[in-house]
Amino acid sequence: MSIVEKSVQVNVPVSTAYNQWTQFEQFPEFMDGITEVRQLDATRLHWRADIGGRTKEWDAEITEQLPDQRIAWRSTSGAPNAGIVLFQDLGGGRSQVTVQMDYAPQGIAESVASTLGLLSRRLDDNLGRFKQFIEARGQETGAWRGQVDQPHEHART
Secondary structure: OEEEEEEEEEOOOHHHHHHHHOOHHHHHHOOOOEEEEEEOOOOEEEEEEEEOOEEEEEEEEEEEEEOOOEEEEEEOOOOOEEEEEEEEEEEOOEEEEEEEEEEOOOHHHHHHHHHOOHHHHHHHHHHHHHHHHHHHHOOOOOOOOOOEEOOOOOOOO
């Protein structure tokens, strides 16, 4: 598995950043390559992405969700991946969003892309688009403040 970690500071309160991140079906608006996310229930998601001109689909489950602190997931089908999104209050209406993702490249093309750091750059770009998206709105499009208590193996404090 490869690990990628990126952070972005956003000029919105931590609750706004967190609330927007819980709106998974809107990810295609700021995540390049993600074409659809369907929330199947409170903890299960179906993802569709265009990766290198190929459509990939997978299911994921949210394994931990603590409002204004963290959201962790792992894939349950498709290419193995897991991760955690951490939210930190920086004060003054600013916050930091950190995404740590573990994934297993599938095939030669994805292995080469991983070696070249393409996923790392894509994640950095996507966080930049999230920043633009949430700062332009100034408020979240919705929120889910429920808690999920299945601690994720990569969870950090």
